[in-house]
Amino acid sequence: MRTLKGILLGAGMTTILLSACASNNGAKMTVSGLNPAKFDSIIGGKKTELITIKNQSGMEVCLTNYGGRVVSLSVPDKNGKPTDVVLGYDNISQYADTARTPSDYGSSVGRYANRIKNATINVEGKTYKLRANDMMNCLHGGGNTGWLNKVYDVKSKNDSSVVFAITAKDGENGFPGTVKATATYTVKSNNTLDIVFQATTDKETVINMTNHSYFNLNGDPSKEGYNQVMYINADKFTPSDRFYIPTGEIKDVAGTPMDFRKATAIANKYDPSYDQIKNATGYDHNWCLNTFKDGKGDDKTVAASLYSPKTGIFMEVFTNEPGIQVYTGNFQGTGISCKHGIKYPKHVSVCFESQKYPDSPTKFAAKTKGWEISNPYLKPGEKYYSHLAYKFSTKK
Structure with missing residues (x-):
């Protein structure tokens, strides 16, 4: 989904007190070329840091607790060269500057990923008005004041x-x-x-x-990524209007540019x-996964x-969710210098957002046909569980 959407419009810069910790000043650079000291800060009274996790098979993932984000993800290419395959920034200042460098790069999105129409939900017979941050809609839980x-x-x-934890108060952004x-x-031993x-x-x-996370597997995110070969295990998708809100239809991909049941270059x-x-200036849509059947997702x-x-580099995506939003960097190409000073062009990346269908609170409540598998409601005593995995290998 878009990086520079209405998600963060009107946002001021998050209050930051930069305070590089002495303990990290001498820390060595990561495989992906990050300096951990550039992520040591105090934001909103809480300490931020860069955390590196890895395995013995050449996979390194660097994360920050600011937004629970993946900052870099390095895996060996076909020649064994470590290659960072995700977009982002190389310092905490840019991540936290929601006015000048707004982004959802690598974030753990909540409380509700994707869009909710008219920023309104109905729960237990009561209507709640949410924070509208994408025109009249609520996107990613409220954008600059959301979990990201x-x-x-x-x-x-x-x-x-690493385990990140967050507590969202009753009424936050209207929820x-x-x-x-x-x-x-x-990080698992098989580069997952x-x-x-x-x-x-x-x-x-x-x-x-x-x-x-926004993926570019080419090893050069300064160039468009439509040469990447994509596969989506879905016979159907949910068409959207010009405001990116699903119409309620569930349509066959057959005979349309939405058919990726056979792996092919995006171009x-x-x-x-x-x-x-045309509406999205690229792909920014939800596919109804064939891996979800009889109310259960097959994450194998x-x-x-x-x-x-x-x-x-070959990446496989696994999830137990009914849908996946695929976004192809349609609103990248802003001229902003990002990780290692690279300016990402339009259509440089592909994002795979495992999810309930967009606007599920509206469609599920209205009992829209076909949306019954996308129940977004969580009640006290119930436990929400969502699984997503990215598995990497190489092909010669």
């Missing part, structure tokens, strides 16, 4: 895993219920980044968490005259994949 710009607590960490949530990131989102609430609410499918692509079967013929 909160400092998570580091609940635990070791060489291969009912105090929610306690965690995002657990684990495994992500588990969990949450509980003290009052019925809606919840939809995801990771928002080969891209048709700017097709209404859905590939939901989507991405491949770079240039580096040979």
Whole structure:
């Protein structure tokens, strides 16, 4: 989904007190070329840091507790060269400057990822007005005041895993219920980044968490990424209007540029005259995954994949969720210098957001046909669980 959307419009710069910790001043650079000291800060009275997790197979993932974000993800290419495959910044200042460098790069999004129409939900017969930050809609839980710009607590960490925790108060951005949530990131021995989102609430609410990493597997994010080969395991998708809100239809991908059931270069499918692509200036849509059947998601079967013929890096995506939003960097290309000073062009990346369908609170409450599998409601005593995994390998 878009990086520089209405998500953070009107936001002022988050109050930052930079205070590089002496303990990190001598820290060595990460494999991806990050300086941990540039992530040591105090934001909103809470300490931020860079955390590195890795395995013995050449995979390194660097994260910050600011937004529970993946900052870099390095895996070997076909020649064994470590390659950072996600977009982002190389310092905490840019992540936290929601006025000049707004982004959702790599974040753990909550309380509700994607859009809710007219920023309104109905829970237990009561209407709640949410924070509108994407025109009249609520996007990613309220944008600059949502979880992607909160400092998570580091609940635990070791060489291969970190657990981020957050508590969202009742009424935050208009949402009912105090929610306690965690995002657990684990690097596995087979070069998989495994992500588990969990949450509980003290009052019925809606919840939809995801990771928002932008992938470019080519090893050069200064160039467009439409040469990447994409596969989406879905026979259907949910068309959207010009405001990116699903119409309520569930349409077949057959015969349209939305059909990625056979892996193909994105450029080969891209048709700017097709209404859905024209509206979004690229792909920014939800696909209804074939891996979700009978009310349960199969997170052992590939939901989507991405491949770079240039580096040979191959990524498979697994999830237990019913849908996946695929966004192709349509609003990148702003001229802002990002990680290592690179200015990302338009269509440089692909984001795979595992999720409940966009605007599920509206469509589910209205009993829209086909949306019954996308129940966004969480009640007290229930436990929310969402699984997402990115598995990397290479092809010669």
